Amino acid sequence: MTHTIAIVGSGYMGGGIAQVLALAGNHVYLSDVSLDVTEKNYQRLIDESKDFVAAGLFPEGSTEILKTNLHVAATVEEAVANADFIEEAVPEVLAIKHDILARISGAARADAIIGSNTSTISIGDMATAVTNPERFLGVHFSNPSPFIPGVEVIPHAGTAADVVDRARAIVHSTGKQTAVVKDVTGFVLNRLQYALFHEATQLVEEGVATPDDIDTLVRTTFGFRLPIFGPFAIADMAGLDVYNFCYKSLQTGFPERFATPKILSDLVDAGKLGTKSGAGFLDVPAERTADLIAYRNKAYVAMQKLIDDLGPAPLH
Template identity: 75%
Template sequence: MSTRNIAVVGSGYMGGGIAQVLALAGARVALADVSAEIAQGNYERLLKESDEFVAAGLFPANATDLLKENLWAAKDIEEAVSGAEYIEEAVPEVLEIKHATLGRISAAARPDAIIGSNTSTISIAKLAEVVENPERFLGVHFSNPAPFIPGVEVIPHEGTSEATVQAARTIVGETGKETATVKDVTGFVLNRLQYALFHEAAQVVEEGIASAEDVDTLVRTTFGFRLPFFGPFAIADMAGLDVYAFCYKSLQTGFPERFATPKILQEKVDAGQLGTKTGSGFLDVPADRTAALVAYRNKAYVAMQKLIEELGPAPLS
């Protein structure tokens, strides 16, 4: 990324972390905020934080030097974005603040500069209303903490050009992150899934079925233990889609509406597409790859358990 000029507008916890990611990948990154003083203060915080991360073995040994070389605090938004090819907006989740900021960005930026918003909740189409040349605007949603979470949601609105989507994915990919492109709907995908789990967990605790501590234990030691390696569709394919359909029927005896069998699942089962055991399912993993997949799974789970034991329990109490 050494030839890229990028701006991050909003230098707080999320914006600062995103700026670190981009600068450590080699881009020249301008950091802007509501004032030059705040941008400079957060720039200095990011250097101090980098030193701490280096000492803890979380950043490479030369990280702080790279940040000093590639990251700089601009006097205002206009200076930060004037020469940038990509701009990441990371101001607070308030529509009025984002509209005002994006209006300033799009007025001062190059007409071909790509503008991404780190919003996690606000409609991308709604944000695009104040952006000049809205085809160059989309959501680029990093997760907290940005330096250490590898996934990034890319969210085009209906007017976003395909070239913009591909360029944004390329830029994010150059940092070593993985991108997933999703549609501009309420909650996008990340938060829709995350809050669905929390909603069910909260009901379990409210109904007195288990304590919050026991729910957390079950999630992190059972199905959550699989998630660093496999998403829900890979897990379902390996378990057997017919098994999933049967379990839905069992759940419906207690929660008929909440656990209605998904249409897409029933269609797969009716077509005999039962996952890895038939060589076709959601991901269409060939049956002759099952043995290698099982071997990888077992190795991954043992390695994960060893890592957890090495780290020790999280300091929650």
């Protein structure tokens, strides 16, 4: 189904989101602080798409699709006037968000869904500037938005359930995947990302390892698994009793930092040890373990082949 979509904020993130939605067949209207800025960003997106096609990152014909489906609007109000879905992607400042969301609300249809690409600001705090706030939610694409497949969807307490469903359907039509999370500080993506970064900086400050060595370990050990499996699937396959024991070991040096999560100890106490018992965080049936391990091994070999084919990242 084709939609009319407005992107308010045509910079790096907003422009990438516009490319994604336009390539999926939607009519996308770009707007920014001025017509001149929008026109320059439009041309950048067209030129960039040519480079992406040449590099094999976009399919052949993508530039022509963008020229057909991507449009420049003179103002925010013009961009949103007939939109089914509006994505706000302006700077991460609450006052700026409030101002632009009020303008969007004043010019958009009453039934238009309004999403924000914020990665840090409370959706509920932003919703106070939106008329009919039940149609407002967070729709958080990750950088670089044309190539990262996951999108964080964050309803606030008053977001209507059908709005969440409709927003997800629009995102899914681009080939991306969504996860719905609660409106809490940091949401999910950044809480996890910054928890890892915080521990990594502690290791550097303590002189345990260099940034380069830590990056190497993350890339080549547990991080190597993460494109295929999330932390709960990995834990279930490893064995929750093993995780429980490892927490106790970590507590000998860091009793508070690595306190055993109650949700983990409760599962272990109940005999739910992951895939080997047929119950854990994901409750994968024990009879599927052999197929799961075969898939895991095939995936890891394919991942290494991909990395070998790409060669090392140009960091040094």
